[in-house]
Amino acid sequence: MTRITPFFLALAAALALPAAASALTGEKEVQRFTSFGGACANCELAGRRLAGAHFIGANFSGASLVGADLRGARFVGSVLAKADLSRADLTDAHMTGANFSHANLTGARMRDVEASGTVFSSANLSGVDLTDSRALGANFNGATLTGAAFTDANLQGAVFRNVDARGANFRDARLHATNFSGGRLDRASFRSANLSGAALRGGSFRGADFHDADLSHVSLAGADLTGARGLEQSQLNEACGDAQTKLPRGLTVRACRGSGIVVKVPPIPPVPALKPAQPGPRYLIIAESF
Structure with missing residues (x-):
């Protein structure tokens, strides 16, 4: 017979309630928050109400x-890493030094998130809405971003090397010193985006929209902009x-010299090692009342 410990009872009770629940005490409303720590690899938390939860x-x-x-x-x-957050609602979430590498975030709602320095390398973010988000220095290396929306997002210094971001929307985004080298961004929209100091080296931008985009100090060495729209x-x-840069008919670009401008951006935090769970509690659940 399986023995149910008080720890697992507490866990079940915590997950059965909204993460930010309210209760009435006399005439005062008490707000309760749930915090998670320790290890819970491969946990089943699909559909859980964890709004306001802290994963520390x-x-x-x-x-x-x-x-x-x-x-x-x-x-x-x-x-x-490798977590499945497809269709999750992460609106207004804060991700400080977090590692979402190889995670599945397809169709997730991520408007207004703070993800500066967060690792999304090789993650699947197809169709994700990151409108108005802030992700300075974030690492999207090798991520799938097809159809993702980054409208009005601040992505200065972010790394988008070797991404598949075909059809993504970067309209009005701040992309200063962002690295798109080797990425597939065909039909992406950079309308009115600030790409100053960005690296588009070796990337594919066939049919992309560059209407009113700021391309000052941008490196297009080896980039394919065949059929790009709005490019002046x-x-x-x-x-x-360079000689390998492909442009729409009638347009030219001067040869790159030197390494371009240098911009200081927030460093990307080291990725925590994935170690086996150590003996002791698998969860730390803290209920705080205010």
Whole structure:
């Protein structure tokens, strides 16, 4: 017979309630918050209501959070590598030093998130809405971003090397010193985006929209901009390329010299090692009343 410990009873009770629940005490409303720490690799938390939850130094690698309500959640130094957060609601979430590498975030709602320095390398973010988000220095290396929306997002210094972001929307985004080298961004929209100092080296931007985009100090060496829309010679006069750069008919670009401008961006935190769970409690659940 399986013995049910008080720890697992507490866990079940915590997950059965909304993460930010309210109760009435006399005439005062008491707000309760749930915090998670320790290890819970491969946990089943699909559809859970965890709005406002705090994941502090937690290892949720491989966990299922499909469709979970994580609005306003905070992921501090936590590992969610290979976790399934498809269709999860992460609106207003804060991800500080978190690792979402190889995670599935397809169709997730991530408007207004703070993800500066967060690792999304090789993650699947197809169709994700990151409108108005802030992700300075974030690492999207090798991620799938097809159809993702980054409208009005601040992505300065972010790394998008070797991404598949075909059809993604970067309209009005701040992309200063962002690295798109080797990426597939065909039909992506950079309308009115600030790409100053960005690296588009060796990337594919066939049919992309560059109407009113700032391309000052942009490196287009080896980039394919065949059929790019809204691209003007005045924009290219501020950029540079090489003999392998492909441009729409009638447009030219000067040769790159030197390494371009140098911009200081927030460093990307080290990725925590994925270690086996140590003996002791698998969860730390703290209920705080205010």
